[in-house]
Amino acid sequence: MAPKHKAAKKSAGKPSALAQALDALRPAYTGRILTSDHTDYETTRTVFLGDVDRRPAVILRPAGTADVARGIALARDTGLPLAIRSGGHSGAGHSTTDGGIVLDLRDMKALDIDVSNRTAWAETGLTAAEVTGALSEHGLAIGFGDTGTVGIGGITLGGGVGFLVRKHGLTIDNLLAAEVVPADGSILHVDAANHPDLFWALRGGGGNFGVVTRFQYRLHELPSIVGGFLFLPATPETVARIMAAAAAAPEELSTIANVMSAPPMPFLPEELHGSIILMAMMVYAGDAEAGEKALAPFRALGTPLADMLRPMAYAEMFPPEEGEYRPLAVSHTMFIEKVDGDDAATMLKFLNESDAPLRAVQLRALGGAYARVPADATAYAHRDARIMVNVAAFYEGPADRPAKAAWVKDLAAALHQGDDRAYVNFINDEGAARTRAAYPPAHWERLAAIKAEYDPDNLFRLNQNVPPEKL
Numbered sequence: 001m002a003p004k005h006k007a008a009k010k011s012a013g014k015p016s017a018l019a020q021a022l023d024a025l026r027p028a029y030t031g032r033i034l035t036s037d038h039t040d041y042e043t044t045r046t047v048f049l050g051d052v053d054r055r056p057a058v059i060l061r062p063a064g065t066a067d068v069a070r071g072i073a074l075a076r077d078t079g080l081p082l083a084i085r086s087g088g089h090s091g092a093g094h095s096t097t098d099g100g101i102v103l104d105l106r107d108m109k110a111l112d113i114d115v116s117n118r119t120a121w122a123e124t125g126l127t128a129a130e131v132t133g134a135l136s137e138h139g140l141a142i143g144f145g146d147t148g149t150v151g152i153g154g155i156t157l158g159g160g161v162g163f164l165v166r167k168h169g170l171t172i173d174n175l176l177a178a179e180v181v182p183a184d185g186s187i188l189h190v191d192a193a194n195h196p197d198l199f200w201a202l203r204g205g206g207g208n209f210g211v212v213t214r215f216q217y218r219l220h221e222l223p224s225i226v227g228g229f230l231f232l233p234a235t236p237e238t239v240a241r242i243m244a245a246a247a248a249a250p251e252e253l254s255t256i257a258n259v260m261s262a263p264p265m266p267f268l269p270e271e272l273h274g275s276i277i278l279m280a281m282m283v284y285a286g287d288a289e290a291g292e293k294a295l296a297p298f299r300a301l302g303t304p305l306a307d308m309l310r311p312m313a314y315a316e317m318f319p320p321e322e323g324e325y326r327p328l329a330v331s332h333t334m335f336i337e338k339v340d341g342d343d344a345a346t347m348l349k350f351l352n353e354s355d356a357p358l359r360a361v362q363l364r365a366l367g368g369a370y371a372r373v374p375a376d377a378t379a380y381a382h383r384d385a386r387i388m389v390n391v392a393a394f395y396e397g398p399a400d401r402p403a404k405a406a407w408v409k410d411l412a413a414a415l416h417q418g419d420d421r422a423y424v425n426f427i428n429d430e431g432a433a434r435t436r437a438a439y440p441p442a443h444w445e446r447l448a449a450i451k452a453e454y455d456p457d458n459l460f461r462l463n464q465n466v467p468p469e470k471l
């Protein structure tokens with residue numbers, strides 16, 4: 001299908017053509033332009049995943065929305081592939097490209113908090129931890145995911161499931177507006193009244209429709225939480241019971257239970273390192289007394305190996321991360337209805353048999369505010385799903401990858417309960433059918449029609465791609 005693509009017909013990739021186009025770009029462009037001879041090129045081209053190693057022809061680091069529009073024009077004019085990068089955590093490696101253009105938003109970090117109206121405009125170079133930390137100073141919060149270094153660009157556009165999901169829904173359920181630069185380079189204010197179809201598509205449809213330069217979020221008062229980590233022995237009973245307790249808990253409480261090989265954390269006895277444990281990441285978004293009450297049944301599931309649940313500021317859920325962490329990992333995402341003793345025993349069997357340096361089944365309890373949003377209200381549709389699962393294994397090099405990928409596939413198949421849907425932000429580079437699995441047919445058709453309006457030539461195609469209708 002590539003020849004049908006208008007941009008692909010041009011003389012893509014000729015260095016001289018790019019050099020000329022960059023010369024034409026420079027006078028108006030206020031951000032940074034990095035080619036391979038630049039001292040910051042090597043560090044800037046790096047993304048989170050350890051097995052993604054690509055060399056873009058040019059990395060543009062725009063200083064603002066006008067620069068973003070100029071970068072999009074450069075891609076249109078040269079025909080080079082265009083990757084959009086916010087926090088660089090794409091599991092599919094979509095935020096970089098060999099020989100193409102990367103529009104890297106990391107220098108766009110303006111954050112304008114309106115404390116009295118409890119809203120904020122945030123530029124998309126910000127990370128989840130940066131926004132959360134700044135909001136925390138005002139006792140305000142919005143939920144992103146479980147990892148502070150993830151960019152707000154990617155996580156918001158896919159949905160955003162994290163520590164406040166049961167109390168306040170997905171990140172997109174708190175999205176009020178966005179500034180978007182679609183393929184034609186115009187600058188759009190998008191909200192429920194302006195470009196409502198595009199506003200719908202942005203809430204779960206990923207990076208298909210243009211570059212979002214900033215989001216406006218609704219914020220919630222959250223002066224403190226009770227939360228942190230609870231480590232328990234992993235038995236079929238504790239694993240099944242924690243998910244039952246998480247579903248039955250007040251919706252202030254969101255739980256992510258990881259059945260996993262114990263990392264060498266200093267507060268875990270050394271003899272446990274590498275053995276299979278249950279690590280719950282929990283947030284009670286409310287006052288301390290009610291939080292302690294809600295957490296009591298979890299502490300009673302077994303004698304905790306370590307109990308690190310405590311009253312804290314929400315921002316403490318994202319501790320500063322040191323050094324460069326670029327894992328080699330394979331994973332599979334899916335939804336399941338329930339975890340009973342047999343399901344839990346299956347997980348433990350596989351986890352105990354694997355020799356992966358780190359292996360995990362991550363179970364996220366959904367429900368609450370997440371489930372009250374009608375399935376057709378946003379491009380993200382899986383509102384009736386009860387538990388989001390990620391099966392993951394780290395591997396040690398290319399030779400080790402197939403065995404770990406097979407393990408992930410087999411365990412995911414053993415846990416499958418008939419639901420083939422998937423959360424778009426956790427899908428890796430898995431082919432078109434898996435992208436389709438992120439959307440029901442009617443959602444897919446609507447997304448394809450909206451794509452045709454805002455990106456008819458599929459300029460934004462390095463993503464979980466929804467091709468424009470009729471392309």
Ligand SMILES: Cc1cc2nc3c(=O)[nH]c(=O)nc-3n(C[C@H](O)[C@H](O)[C@H](O)COP(=O)(O)OP(=O)(O)OC[C@H]3O[C@@H](n4cnc5c(N)ncnc54)[C@H](O)[C@@H]3O)c2cc1C
Pocket residue numbers: 048083084085086087088089090091094095105124144145146147149150151152153154155156157158159160161162206207208210211212213425426462463464
């Ligand atoms: C360690 C880790 C933990 C995670 N935990 C969670 C979690 O708890 N909850 C959750 O929901 N997800 C989670 N994710 C998944 C995460 O939400 C996605 O990988 C997301 O796409 C990453 O966003 P990013 O901006 O960092 O990535 P990037 O790689 O920069 O961007 C990913 C894609 O998003 C699009 N995009 C990004 N910014 C823009 C923009 N401004 N305009 C247009 N398109 C854009 C582009 O298509 C881009 O290819 C996690 C991922 C990792 C690696």
